[in-house]
Amino acid sequence: MTFVIIEDEKPNAIRLKRMVEEIDASYQVVATIHTVSEAVEWFTNNPHPAIxxxxxxxxxxxxxxxxxxxxxSSSVIFTTAYDEYAIQAFKVNSVDYLLKPIEKEELVNAVEKAKSLHVSASTDPYISELLSYIKRKDVKYRTRFLFPYKDGFKTVNVSDIAFIYSEAKNTHIVLQNGSMQLAGQTLEELEEQLDPDQFFRANRQYIVNINSLESIHNHFNGKLKVVVKNHDDHEILVSKEKAPVFKQWLDR
Known part of the structure; x- marks a missing residue:
């Protein structure tokens, strides 16, 4: 059985590929794809895998x-880090979903479900229904955070964030005034909650606000180095693979 993995975080893609191959030695991942545009081109020019x-x-x-x-024509299993998109709608016919971090047993069950139903995404009426729902749905992105402060609480507007980074399993929100707050969410969860027009996941460790960028420089091996205003002590690198997407994000 053949698979294609569509995942923009390389470590997640590697882990998912390893799990697929561990489930059954005959399973083959024929491609790992990182963007919507790359996926469209690949499916246009290649035989479609089973899943x-x-x-x-x-x-x-x-x-x-x-x-x-x-x-x-493939059966589709969606993966997500944040329960946002009418998740119960995925639990029908050939469509399934897995919440990250994905467990091997859950992947086995989802693959078995897809195998038993043999329904492609193109012919599954629930896919069309789900897509219609998504198009109608007004996505509400986070606009503020609530943090403990002294004997009470304080709010921080998302627009005041310079960047967010993960270190030692903690997520730090750095504000444009230089102050920092410890967030209760993971970087993956925040990536889903923040407006993608304003925030970009530069790498596994950093999310940056477009309004806080001071400069972008070419770096070694096709990477880009991003400098955030008043925070040049943080070295934020965008990989060679993600650099074209980052430049596209800036130029729109």
């Missing part, structure tokens, strides 16, 4: 956008 494992939020948009641009 497509799709992350919902990709660097250049939602994976749902793929279906409006190319017909996919």
């Amino acid at each position: 497509a494992l799709m992350d919902i939020r990709l660097a250049d948009g939602l994976s749902f956008d793929i279906f409006s641009r190319v017909k996919i």
